[in-house]
Each structure stands twice: as structure tokens, then as C-alpha cells.
Amino acid sequence: MANAYLQVIAHYFAKPGNGDTIVKHLTELAATTRTEPKNLSYDFFRSPHDPDHFVILEQYSAADGLAVHRETEHFQRLGLGTIIPLLDRREVTSHMVPGDTA
Secondary structure, eight states: OOOOEEEEEEEEEEOTTOHHHHHHHHHHHHHHHTTSTTEEEEEEEEOSSOTTEEEEEEEESSTTHHHHHHTSHHIIIIIIIIIGGGEEEEEEEEEEEOOOOO
């Protein structure tokens, strides 16, 4: 029986020409985020049509997982301090995925 979890879907749109720099920092952010107690998975994907567009898929074991993640040292340093300033815009949504009811 699977438990409910928080699914986060983020679209990052880098300022033109910053895609390679974003990859470097997202790679580090993904690795450190995967060590968080409430993190179930963290993966990112780069568009083959637009090298400055990324999709990030994150899963957390609890509804507050994203809020906890945003308070970590690595998100403050890499996300807020390094990646977000390189973006034109970002779109982040989160949804609770229900667990099995059977």
C-alpha cells in the first residue's frame, strides 16, 4: 500500500545562454536534496528544443516537504543564491498524490 506524497513540478526558464550554468548547479542541488529526510526523489530535465528550459520533478513524503526543503542551507545557497538569479522566470506547482485506499 503506497502512502500519499507531495509531487512538485517546476519549470525554470533561464536567461538566454545560462542553461549550462544552470545544469551545473541543478546537478549539485539534486544530489544534496536527495539526502533530505522527506525527499523521495528529485530529477531535472533539459528541453531538447530550448536549452534554457528545465523541468524539475520532486517528491516529498509529507505535505510540508517542499517548505522544509526551501529552508535548507543547500537550497538557500544554490537555489535562491545561485540558480534563481539566472532565471527569466519560474513556475512551481505542487499537488498531494493520494495513497492507495485499497
